[in-house]
Structures are given as C-alpha cells and as structure tokens.
Amino acid sequence: MTVSNIGVSGGAGGITAKYDDLAALGDLTGDVAGDTLKTAVAGHKFLAEPDVLASSLLNPGGVVKFEAAMAVALDGPNGLTATSAGIGLRGEALKATRIAYEMADELAAKGLDASRWFAGLAVATNPVGAALVGGGAIATDVxxxxxxxxxxxxxxxxxxVDTLVGMSPGMLSALGIPVDLATNLDLLAATYPDSDAVVTDSRTTNPDAPGNLGDLLDGLARRNSSDKFESDQNPDPAxxxxxxxxxxxxxxxxxxxDIPGTKExxxxxxxxxxxxxxxxxxxxAGNNTVLQKGIEEALRRAGAQDTGAPVMLVGHSQGGIVAAQATTDLVSNxxxxxxxxxxxxxVGRIEVPGAVQVLSLENRNDIVPHLDASGNPDSPNRTxxxxxxxxxxxxxxxxxxxxYTDAARELDRGSDPSVQRYKDGLGAFTGGSSSEMRTYRVDREGGK
Incomplete structure (x- = not known):
C-alpha cells in the first residue's frame, strides 16, 4: 500500500485560525467605527463655527442650507454618527460569532465524551446484554x-479504540468509582513507579544534516531500529x-x-x-517522566541551554507523547x-505552549493515535x-x-498552507551544512 487521501486540519489554515481572523476583523471594524465617530464629532464643530455664523448676516439662506446639509450628513439616518454605530455593531457581531463557534465546538467535544461515558456506564450495568447485542454484532462482522x-x-x-477508551470512565463509575478519563490516567499512572534518569553518553557521529520532513523521520527511524540500519556495528543500547x-x-x-517509541x-x-x-x-497523565528527564539532561550536555538555539523534538508513538508533554517544562527551564x-x-489531550509549532502525522488505520479518545486541537500552532x-x-x-516516512515525503512535495507554514519555520533544522549526532542511553535510577 502507498500513502493516499491526505487530509490536513488545524495550523495556519485551520478553523481556529479562521476564528482568530474573525476576532481580528471584529477589532478592525471596531477601530473603523471609532474613527468614523471621531470624524462625526469633529464635523459638529462646523455647525457652530464663528465664521459660518458671521456669514449668516450676508447670506442667511445659504447658511441655513449649509447647517441643514451638515446635520443630515452627520446625524441623519445615513449620516456618519449612524454609520459609526452600524459599523460598531458589525464588529461586535463578528466577535460574538467567533465566541459562538468556539462554544459550539467545545460543547460538541464535551458531548462526545459524555455520550461515551454513559455508554460505558450502560455496558457495566448490563454486561450480558451489551455482549449479546454489541459484541455479537461485531463478532458476526469479523x-x-x-x-x-x-x-x-x-x-x-x-x-x-476511541469508543472503548472513552467508555472506560463510565464503566468504572458503575462500580462506585466516579471518574473521568483524566482521573483514570492518574490512577493508572500511580501503579507505575517513576524514578530519576541516569543518562550515559553512547557515541558521537556525523551524519548528513536533514533537509526536509522526510529526512527528519528517516533519522527517527534509524534511532528506533538502530540494529536494522547499523548491522555492521555492535547493537546500540542508546x-x-x-x-x-x-x-x-x-x-x-x-x-x-529523536525519541523512539515503546520498547517494553x-x-x-x-x-x-x-x-x-x-x-x-x-x-x-501529564507527568514528568524519566524519559523527559533524560531528554532535558541530554540537551543540557549538548549545550542547547547555553546557545539558546532552537530545539525540535521528533517522536514516534510514545516518543511523540513525551515530546509534546515535555514542551512546557523545557520552555520553562x-x-x-x-x-x-x-x-x-x-497527543490530543496534551497542552503545548502557543509559541511551539506541532505537526502530528496519523495513519487513519493506526490504532495508537486513538488511545486518548480525543482528536487533536485545531489551533494555529497544532497541525x-x-x-x-x-x-x-x-x-x-x-x-x-x-x-510515516512515506507520508512525510508526500508532505515535502505538497503545498497545503498549514503544512507549508510549518515547513517554512524549519530552517534552523533543515538548512544546515553539517551535523553532529550525540547519542545517549537513558535508564531508570536503580533499575534497568
């Protein structure tokens, strides 16, 4: 099979960016309304201008006509004052429309979570019926x-997978444990003790500098399966x-x-x-993991904090989760x-600082991106x-x-505005003349 049917959401061309455009247009319209009102106020001064009043002695009829015309132009049904009010109302309407759209999206997302919660509650309350109806239909299809x-x-x-993960809080609630998905993850995370990271330098090499998205994911593939790509060397424990x-x-x-996925x-x-x-x-669950601690220590050793140069995190599966989750702490540090x-x-439920640009690639038939039972945010920095x-x-x-490497190559050849905006910002990583690869092993303190 080959990569096909590419669809892009979020980013610079996404819906939320359009919402922001609505708000900006509303602000601009409000500014125009204010300027128009200022012009109207300034125009009223001519009605009492001393020179105009003095000229009434010489041409009283002309002054009357002038005053009447100015009054209509300023305060008539289509005058500047009324126009200013109308423009102002349009500006407020644009901003209100943006708020309404965002509220509708938020309510829809919460409604979906709620429907899955109640479905889980129903299954736990009547497991036999659910198995006969739902399970039977699925088994027949299979x-x-x-x-x-x-x-x-x-x-x-x-x-x-989204449905089953989203149903799990409702199923637990039927057992007398009222929880939501975030609480579920916290409870599960507590069963896996974390620890400090022990970081060991492995080796240093000088591969070609990446030139595009495909090269970046090729590098991640090498890190993920170093034994496959480096068969002439000893297996790299990093x-x-x-x-x-x-x-x-x-x-x-x-x-x-480069942050690979789950190994154990x-x-x-x-x-x-x-x-x-x-x-x-x-x-x-939103916690600082041992792998995140290892990433920060590796970046410190590589000099990233000293130079202040841009940092890009590239991760597959677990690596992508940790990459997204690490952004807030790394920026703060x-x-x-x-x-x-x-x-x-x-990564749909993970918050990322607005200044960090995120590009998430998802094969529609890959079940792993569905494990959080959530779509990714449609925001200007999340594509x-x-x-x-x-x-x-x-x-x-x-x-x-x-x-995923093939999908990245297709994006390199494409011109979607959201993806293009992301690619346009990669010069610090894809425009280099040379590179130095420092490889590290991250272990748990006192463990494997």
Missing part, C-alpha cells in the same frame, strides 16, 4: 467479512539522539532530538527501561523549543495530517519506515 481475523477488523475500525545542526561557518543553528510492555507495579509502558501512561513532530502518537496506508496489521500501520 467472521463473515474478515474470515475471523480480529486484527484486520480492528485496523479497519480504529475508531472503536535510546535518544541529539543532532546538533551547524551552518557553513560552524555556528549552531538548532538541535533535533511491562505490567503495573513493575518498572523496566525508560521506554516502557509506565512512561506511556505517565506522559499521557530555558530551552528554546520551537517545533515538535509526532508520528502515530495520541494534524491524516492519511491512508492500510497494511492490515496493527504493527504495519504503526511502523515508521514505509509508512
């Missing part, structure tokens, strides 16, 4: 139309890259951090490496994070690209190579 292949059915219906980009004069222009799927109350399931849950690129990551590349397996639809 065996009649998918030859019993549940995996193929799931990647053909990835929205089912799990983090910091690529230092330099211009022709050797000056640092930017830092690109451990049960609650156990810990593994920095790329384990606990990091996933912790990051989605003095790092110039300007861009985030995520691939197959559920989401969805595409089709059905490979009929969970792993195939989620992999970086020949999936």
């Amino acid at each position: 065996y009649l139309n998918y030859d019993g292949d549940w995996q193929k059915w799931l990647v053909d219906h990835p929205g089912m 799990n983090l890259d910091v690529q230092i980009i330099r211009d022709a004069n050797g000056k640092v222009t930017g830092y690109v951090v 799927w451990n049960a609650p109350f156990t810990t593994k490496g920095a790329n384990d399931l606990g990091t996933n849950v912790d990051a989605m 003095g790092y110039n994070v300007t861009h985030v690129l995520t691939a197959g990551s559920p 989401t690209v969805e595409f089709d590349n059905q490979q009929n397996t969970v792993g195939g639809n989620h992999q970086i190579q020949e999936n």
Whole structure:
C-alpha cells in the first residue's frame, strides 16, 4: 500500500485560525467605527463655527442650507454618527460569532465524551446484554467479512479504540468509582513507579544534516531500529539522539532530538527501561517522566541551554507523547523549543505552549493515535495530517519506515498552507551544512 487521501486540519489554515481572523476583523471594524465617530464629532464643530455664523448676516439662506446639509450628513439616518454605530455593531457581531463557534465546538467535544461515558456506564450495568447485542454484532462482522481475523477488523475500525477508551470512565463509575478519563490516567499512572534518569553518553557521529520532513523521520527511524540500519556495528543500547545542526561557518543553528517509541510492555507495579509502558501512561497523565528527564539532561550536555538555539523534538508513538508533554517544562527551564513532530502518537489531550509549532502525522488505520479518545486541537500552532496506508496489521500501520516516512515525503512535495507554514519555520533544522549526532542511553535510577 502507498500513502493516499491526505487530509490536513488545524495550523495556519485551520478553523481556529479562521476564528482568530474573525476576532481580528471584529477589532478592525471596531477601530473603523471609532474613527468614523471621531470624524462625526469633529464635523459638529462646523455647525457652530464663528465664521459660518458671521456669514449668516450676508447670506442667511445659504447658511441655513449649509447647517441643514451638515446635520443630515452627520446625524441623519445615513449620516456618519449612524454609520459609526452600524459599523460598531458589525464588529461586535463578528466577535460574538467567533465566541459562538468556539462554544459550539467545545460543547460538541464535551458531548462526545459524555455520550461515551454513559455508554460505558450502560455496558457495566448490563454486561450480558451489551455482549449479546454489541459484541455479537461485531463478532458476526469479523467472521463473515474478515474470515475471523480480529486484527484486520480492528485496523479497519480504529475508531472503536476511541469508543472503548472513552467508555472506560463510565464503566468504572458503575462500580462506585466516579471518574473521568483524566482521573483514570492518574490512577493508572500511580501503579507505575517513576524514578530519576541516569543518562550515559553512547557515541558521537556525523551524519548528513536533514533537509526536509522526510529526512527528519528517516533519522527517527534509524534511532528506533538502530540494529536494522547499523548491522555492521555492535547493537546500540542508546535510546535518544541529539543532532546538533551547524551552518557553513560552524555556528549552531538548532538541535533535533529523536525519541523512539515503546520498547517494553511491562505490567503495573513493575518498572523496566525508560521506554516502557509506565512512561506511556505517565506522559499521557501529564507527568514528568524519566524519559523527559533524560531528554532535558541530554540537551543540557549538548549545550542547547547555553546557545539558546532552537530545539525540535521528533517522536514516534510514545516518543511523540513525551515530546509534546515535555514542551512546557523545557520552555520553562530555558530551552528554546520551537517545533515538535509526532508520528502515530495520541497527543490530543496534551497542552503545548502557543509559541511551539506541532505537526502530528496519523495513519487513519493506526490504532495508537486513538488511545486518548480525543482528536487533536485545531489551533494555529497544532497541525494534524491524516492519511491512508492500510497494511492490515496493527504493527504495519504503526511502523515508521514505509509508512510515516512515506507520508512525510508526500508532505515535502505538497503545498497545503498549514503544512507549508510549518515547513517554512524549519530552517534552523533543515538548512544546515553539517551535523553532529550525540547519542545517549537513558535508564531508570536503580533499575534497568
């Protein structure tokens, strides 16, 4: 399969940006109304101008006509005063329209969360009936139309993941634990003990500097599967890259951090490496994870805090979650994070500073981006690209190579305004003449 049916939402050409345009137009219209009113006020002075009044002795009829014409022009039904009021009302209407649209979007999102919550409550209250009706219908579809292949059915219906995750708070509430999805994640995160990060320098290399989005994701693919790309070397135990980009004069222009996905799927109350399931849950719950701590230490060692040069975080799956979650703390701690690129990551409920530009790539048949039961925000700094590349397996639809890398290459050739605006801001990372790759291993203190 190849990448097709690319759709873009959010960013500079997104709906929220249009809402902001409405507000700006409302402010501009208000300014015009104010200027018009000032002109009207200034015009009233001519009605009592001494020279005009003095001329009434010589030409009383002309003065009367002048005064009448000025009064109509200033205060008549179509005069400047009425025009000013009308323009002002239009400006307020534009701003009110923007607020109404935003409220409608927010209510729709909350309504969807509420409907899933009640669906979960209903299932927990009557599990037998739900299994017979809902489960029976799904099972019939799987065996009649998918030859019993549940995996193929799931990647053909990835929205089912949103539904099931969104139903979980209602199901728990039926057991006497009133929770929402955020509380669910907090409770689950508490079952995975976190720790401080132990960062070890691995090696330094000098790869070609990235030139576009495809190159950036190729670099992430190499970090994610170093044994596949570096078969002539010993397996690299590292799990983090910091690529230092330099211009022709050797000056640092930017830092690109490659953050791979989950490597270990451990049960609650156990810990593994920095790329384990606990990091996933912790990051989605909004916590500072051991991997995030490792990223900050790696950037410090690479000199990012000293130079103040722009920082870009590139992450796949878990790596994208941690990248998005880390932005607020990194910015607060003095790092110039300007861009985030995520691939197959559920980041819809993670808040990102408005000055940080985020581009999220999502294969529509990849179930992982659905794990937060939320669409990504449609805001000027958050652009989401969805595409089709059905490979009929969970792993195939989620992999970086020949999936997300191919989508990035298509975007390099495209001209969507939101994506283009994002690409236009990547010069610090994709316009370099040389690069130095510093590779690090991040472990849990006292653990694996």
